[in-house]
Structure formats: C-alpha cells, structure tokens
Amino acid sequence: xxxxxxxxxxxxxxxxxxxxxxxxxxxxxxxxxxxxxxxxxxxxxxxxxxxxxxxxxxxxxxxxxxxxxxxxxxxxxxxxxxxxxxxxxxxxxxxxxxxxxxxxxxxxxxxxxxxxxxxxxxxxxxxxxxxxxxxxxxxxxxxxxxxxxxxxxxxxxxxxxxxxxxxxxxxxxxxxxxxxxxxxxxxxxxxxxxxxxxxxxxxxxxxxxxxxxxxxxxxxxxxxxxxxxxxxxxxxxxxxxxxxxxxxxxxxxxxxxxxxxxxxxxxxxxxxxxxxxxxxxxxxxxxxxxxxxxxxxxxxxxxxxxxxxxxxxxxxxxxxxxxxxxxxxxxxxxxxxxxxxxxxxxxxxxxxxxxxxxxxxxxxxxxxxxxxxxxxxxxxxxxxxxxxxxxxxxxxxxxxxxxxxxxxxxxxxxxxxxxxxxxxxxxxxxxxxx
Numbered sequence: 001x002x003x004x005x006x007x008x009x010x011x012x013x014x015x016x017x018x019x020x021x022x023x024x025x026x027x028x029x030x031x032x033x034x035x036x037x038x039x040x041x042x043x044x045x046x047x048x049x050x051x052x053x054x055x056x057x058x059x060x061x062x063x064x065x066x067x068x069x070x071x072x073x074x075x076x077x078x079x080x081x082x083x084x085x086x087x088x089x090x091x092x093x094x095x096x097x098x099x100x101x102x103x104x105x106x107x108x109x110x111x112x113x114x115x116x117x118x119x120x121x122x123x124x125x126x127x128x129x130x131x132x133x134x135x136x137x138x139x140x141x142x143x144x145x146x147x148x149x150x151x152x153x154x155x156x157x158x159x160x161x162x163x164x165x166x167x168x169x170x171x172x173x174x175x176x177x178x179x180x181x182x183x184x185x186x187x188x189x190x191x192x193x194x195x196x197x198x199x200x201x202x203x204x205x206x207x208x209x210x211x212x213x214x215x216x217x218x219x220x221x222x223x224x225x226x227x228x229x230x231x232x233x234x235x236x237x238x239x240x241x242x243x244x245x246x247x248x249x250x251x252x253x254x255x256x257x258x259x260x261x262x263x264x265x266x267x268x269x270x271x272x273x274x275x276x277x278x279x280x281x282x283x284x285x286x287x288x289x290x291x292x293x294x295x296x297x298x299x300x301x302x303x304x305x306x307x308x309x310x311x312x313x314x315x316x317x318x319x320x321x322x323x324x325x326x327x328x329x330x331x332x333x334x335x336x337x338x339x340x341x342x343x344x345x346x347x348x349x350x351x352x353x354x355x356x357x358x359x360x361x362x363x364x365x366x367x368x369x370x371x372x373x374x375x376x377x378x379x380x381x382x383x384x385x386x387x388x389x390x391x392x393x394x395x396x397x398x399x400x401x402x403x404x405x406x407x408x409x410x411x412x413x414x415x416x417x418x419x420x421x422x423x424x425x426x427x428x429x430x431x432x433x434x
Contacts, residue, residue, distance in 0.1 A: 012063050012124050012299040052406025054369070055284035057277065058152070058292045059319070059339045060177045063299030064127070066355050067344035067363045067384065069098040069308045071113045074347075074384045081347050081383045084305045085312065095376055100312025103320035109374040110323050110332070110367055112433060116378025116387035117340070117364035119394055122357040124299075127342030129179040131362075134395040134424060137179075146179040149189070149413075151398055152290040153182035154423050156189040158407050163287030168255070172283055174276050175294030184416040191292065194256075255279070255286040265325065274318040281325060284335045289405065298341055302352035315339075323367045336369025336404045338397070347384040360386045364397065369404040371433040395427025403429045 068074055073083035073096055085099035090108035097105050097113075104111070121127045125140035133148035140146070149157070156171040163170065173180060173191035182189040254260050256279055269278045273295045280291040295315065300307040319339065326332045344362040345355030361380055367373060381388040402409050402424065409427070412420040 012296075013301060053287075054334050054336070054405050055288060056151075056155075056290050056336045056338060056369070056401055056405065057280045057284065057322075058290065059277070059315075059337065060175075060292060060294045061298045061315070061339065061341040061363065062128075062177065062294055062296035063341065064124070064343045064345060064357055065298040065341040065363045066300060066304060066308070067115075067117075067361055067380075068347060068355070069100070069304065069312070070363050071097055071101075071365055072115045072361075072380055072384055073098050074380070074382075077347075077383050080349050084349065084353075085308050092374060092376070098308070098312065100308055101316045103316045104323075107320050107323045107367075110327060112366050112371065112373050112375050112377055114364040114366070114377045114392055114430070115361075115380050116389050116392050117362045117397070118387050118391040119343070119359050119362065122343055122359040124342055124357075125178055127357075127359055128177065130359075131340060131342055131394050131397075132177065132179040133183075134398045134427065140179070146181060146183045149183040149185045149423070150180045151401060152180060152191055152292060153185050153189040154411070154413075155290045155405060155407065156191075157182070157185050157413060158411060159289055159405075161188055163289075166287040168283065168287035170289040172288050172291045174280060174292060175296075177292055177294050180292055185413060255282040255288075258282075265321075268324070269321040270314070270317045273314050274321060277318045277322045278325075281322060281331070281335065285329075285331070300345065300354050301350070301356055302354040304345075304349070304354045307354075319367075326368050332368045333370035334368075336371070336401070337367040338401070339363070339365040340397070364392070366400075366433070371400075371404070375432060377430060377432045392430055393427065395424050396430055397427075398424050399427040400429045400433060403434065 068081070069083045069085050073085075073087040075082050075087050075096070083098050087096035088099055088102050088105045089096055090105040092108050095108060095113075097108070119127070119130045119136070121130045121136050121138070123141035126137060129135070129137040129140045129146055129148070132150045133146065134151070135148040137144065137147050152171040152173075156169075159170050161170055162168065169192040171189070171191045172194060174194050180191060258266055258275065258278060261278065261282070266275075266278065269275060273293070276293045276295075280293055283291050295311075297307070297311050319337070322337060326335055326337075341363055343357055343359040346358045347355075347361075350356055361384060378387055378389045378392060380386065399409050402411070409424050409429075411423045413423065415421045
C-alpha cells in the first residue's frame, strides 16, 4: 500500500478539522458494488451520453486562498492592500504572481489566471457548495445538506461511473472537500474514496493461479459485495463482474503506484501535494475523468505572510511540475487543471496581519484542457475588492469544464422530486479560453 499523509491537520475558523491524505491500496467502493457501477456506465453510454476522453484535475485550496498573494498581487495599491509576499515577474509581459510562485511564473505561458472570479457566499460551507456545484446554498453553514450534485458527480452520471475499457472510476476523490458528492443523483455517482477501510476492495487474497476458479473468486468478492451492496440482488458471474475483476486484477491499480513512475518525475513533483498531483495525472492517463485533490490550510485570518511562506512553495513546486509534465507527455489538450477554493480573502490586511473571508473576488487559475493559455482573464479594481471587468461565476467555470469534457451544457437530470432540472442554468464558458 502507498500512503500519502500530510504532517499537519488544519482547522478552519468554523472549527472544521481537515487532514490532507491519500492512502493507496486501491479504490474504495462507495454505496454500491463495482459491477453495478460498471453497468451504470454502460447504461449511460447506451442512452447516447457523450464519453469524451478528456479529464479534469480539480486542485482545491481549502480554507479560502487569498487572491492577492496568489495570482493578483496588486503592488500598485496602498501598502495595506498589496501582497505581503511581494510579486514575481512571469513569462507573460507585464504579468506578475505573488512572491511565493517563482516556478509557476516560469510556466505562466502554459496557464491562464482569472482575476474576475466571484460569487456571493463568504461562508466556508456555503462558498464550497457554490463553487463545487454552481449553486448557492445558505443552509450549508447552519448544518444543512448539499442541495445540488458536485461537478465530479455530474461527470460520473453523464459518462457512467467507470471507464468502459480500463474499469477506472470516472470520479476519484483524493482528500475530502465539502459538497463534493452526488446529492440527488444517488450514491452510484459519489466519488471513489482513496482512503480508509474501503481501500480493501481492490486487495485480493486469492492467489493468481486460482483466479480462474469462479467459486473461489465469488467467495473472495462476496465479502466486499456485502459491504458495498446489502441488497443481495447481485448474483452470478455476469459480464460486469468480469469487468470488475479485470479492474482489480489488471493494470488500473498501477496508476496509484509511484514505483512505476520515473524517479526524476517523482522528484520534480516533490512530496505530499506533489505526490497527490502526480497520482492524479496517472489516474487521468488510466481513464479517470475527474479527480479532486484537496490541500488545506488557507484560512489565513492572522499572519498571512507566514502562512503563505508555508503553503505557497508547495503549490508552486507541485503545480509547475504538473504543468510541465502535461506538456512533456503531450497531455495538455487532454487534461485540464483547475486551481480554486471556496472564496478569496479581504483585500485589506486586518489587525492580525491576516485577511478574512471574501467571496466577491476569488482565486482561479487553469492549465491545459486544450484551452487558450498564456493570458490573464478579467481584471480586479484598484484595491482587489471586486471585478472591474465582467465577473466570472461558478456556473461559468462549470460550463467551461463541461465543454472540455464534452458534456452538453443543457444537460438535465431528475431531482429528488422526480423533476428534470438543468445542471447549469445561467453559465457560459469563459470566452477567452475557448
């Protein structure tokens, strides 16, 4: 088993404790058996659903990353507004990033930075729901449940829960993010876990020379099937069980094993977050459609300089390695990287030398996906309070992701009341990227 475990837990100002981790012994099964998930994909394909061989890696900076110290340093603003980490020049003429991002500055021509990303919910839970689903939910921060499916679950429903050839799950979670589940779409489209007891689902104790003995195989898998699906309706060795066995016994699990990777590539990415992004790239190559990677610690109400000096270089190294790796492997048109969080931070430094919650201007950067890179999109006002150009919202980001993945922006699914609802109602793709 391969384990990635951060050395710290992070507690945001709402009291939620978060630990960034990845334990890889296999993919967990959430809510229903793997053969049934494979069958769900087959049924989706049979209805004419688009299955485009593109992928998204969604890097979530949990806690609310500051837009000023990341990608909009505003060094012309008064001292109490400008980046406390300074700025670095990029390959793009006249464009700078926050002072912790020297390596990303060197690959800025392969990225796009959005300086007009905004929404209206400055709560950790509510902001997360808004960005992850495209819809506001004011009840989330008062204990409410997600009311809309996450982008990843929508992708899983649209494509089917597993790749038809490799068996790789369409939607994989590396570290938890709020509101990243299926809501009314159902548990079949929840993200596959890469941690906890569910990892046992891809570990066989049956020796390879007995794989052909159906009775022994069913004995081994019955235990896992009972854990995932207590309905008892899955009987016999049908085609989808055969496909499930192929996933477990075939090459898909190798995507998680960095021993299979070039050591120089592993070194370039670095530890912790770097290892997670490298695994995400390998998952995409193996057929995964949507991977979320969570990296917390961005709720910087005090001493933002110290916090940025801790977190910034990790993101800088991992992201720059990921972007370079996409281009080295010819994946820049096939894999889209999205970097965001639940909101930005107040432009004015507070009395604790930190910044507070601020949804009216938020952090967003992208790389790959066959989109137009090497640009800054939108602009903030002189003190980085709000967009000065037309704001780009969560549904616009969703529409852009849908286009990359080949999903119809007019897609509808039935809600919990049985009524068809649009997954995107008002969003349009970010025009500068298309």
